[in-house]
Amino acid sequence: MPHDPYKALYLHLPFCVKRCAYCDFATAAVPADSPEIDAYVEDLCLQIRRKAKEGELSAIETVYLGGGTPSHAGLSRLSMLLYTLSLSMRLEPDVECTMEANPESLTERMVRDIWALGVNRLSIGVQSFDDEVLRILGRAHDADAARRAVEAARTRFENVSVDLICGIPGQSTESFEASVQEAAHLGVSHVSVYPLTIEPHTPFDAAVLSNELEEPDDDVEAAHMEAAARVLTEAGFARYEVASYAQPGFACRHNIAYWTGVPYLGLGRSAATMTQNAERRMRMQDGRATDDLDARQMAAEDLMLGMRMSQGVSDAQVKQAEALGLAADEAFTELSEQSLVVHENGRWRPTERGWLCGNELYGRLFDLA
Incomplete structure (x- = not known):
């Protein structure tokens, strides 16, 4: 049975410089010069060309390069991927094209080149501007690197988002609030705030089970979320989604697609796809159906x-x-x-x-x- 056209495209780049202690995503810590990344990106380009030939990319309105850490793939591979994308679909300024990046792998040259190749929204995984909190999380960057990354991004991008995590054991409300204020002062247009969750089989899970780390406190997380809402509202942001705040005109259209039943196509390892028509909605991952919903x-x-x-x-x-x-x-x-x-x-x-x-x-x- 025919399905409604895909409006959103997600490209999964599942590589990082290291795995953070809280992460349960389908990612791997792989050296930046690994042939594994070359082979993966080449295959992803083939998938894009195949889907374009099948007519599946003709109605795409938002693109999201997520991970992992797409910036860890490096500029030459990203250039090949974005060039393939631009040849395979309409990648005009009205198509929101987001790329995730982490501070340790985002350079000023990368900012300039991906902007020239059609990326118009950059999402930076900051998580905190407090060095001690970053150490607890096991991040690969420090607070100064995070500031430099945001400043580099803003040399080209008007649409810059940062991710922050709250409710981290050992993170005071003052520390979290200072990170939110810093994000606003750095001039970003979008902030996402996620409460820490302890996922099974992660180093954080093992630390909680061995009493080396406290369980996140629901009351502390609620207080942090309330602090974020207050600070960001005062700075001119509006909360448009449970975890997301944006300056006027900068709400993430790709995220909104997920929450409003827009069909999306996922390419790459562990990327999810959602197809639907008037009678049925199906989500697929790794070639298997994960959800099959009737009307x-x-x-x-x-x-x-x-x-x-x-x-x-x-x-x-x-x-x-x-x-x-x-x-x-x-x-x-x-x-x-x-x-x-x-x-x-x-x-x-x-x-x-x-x-x-x-x-x-x-x-x-x-x-x-």
């Missing part, structure tokens, strides 16, 4: 994902879900009574409490189906 489940998922966004979901979406037999009105009324959502101007929106109690909010809506 009722799609409607419930769209309500759940909509609650990640500050705009929430419209009354029309709720009515469509009701028409499919989902008790959406009843669910939102219950969530409102728990102060997890609020109804205003024809939309149901998440409250701050709803975002902090996301498991209850998202779970209640997904369970509708």
Whole structure:
């Protein structure tokens, strides 16, 4: 059965200079000069050409080079990848093209060249501007390198994002707040703030099990998220998604695609793809289906994902879900009574409490189906 055209493209570059202590992503620490990276990028270019020939890239509106650490692949490989991309699809300025980078591998020359090759949004994995916190996380850079990376990025890019992590054992609220303030003062246009989670089989997991590291404290994480909201709002950012803040006009369109049911294509190791039509939505990874949703489940998922966004979901979406037999009105009324959502101007929106109690909010809506 034909599927709706893909609007978002994700390219996975699964290599890093080292694996951080908290990371459970499908990445590997590989030397920058390894032939393994050459072979991988060459294969990724072949996949891009193949998908272009099949007509799958004709409607792409956002591209995201993620990892791993794409900047670790180096400039020559990135140039080949971006040149292949520009020959295979419309890579005009109105197509948002994001590349992730880490401070230890982002150079001024790389900034200039990837900008010239069509990247127009740079996302830098800073995580903290506190050297002690970076040491706890096992990052490969220090705070000065993070500052230099952001400053280098801003020599060409207007659209620069930084990632920060909160709720790290040993990280004070003052330290975290100072990192948020520094990001704003450096002039970035977007900040993502993620609470630390201890993932199974990571060094952090082993450290927690052996009592060498404290479990993240939910109350501390909530306090850090509230501090981020206050500092960034005062600096002119708006929170448009549970973990993301942007200056006006700089919300990440690729991320929004994920939360609004836009079909996306993933190429590369462990990249996920989501195809859909009016009757079915399927997610695939490594050639296997990971989700297969019918129309009722799609409607419930769209309500759940909509609650990640500050705009929430419209009354029309709720009515469509009701028409499919989902008790959406009843669910939102219950969530409102728990102060997890609020109804205003024809939309149901998440409250701050709803975002902090996301498991209850998202779970209640997904369970509708």
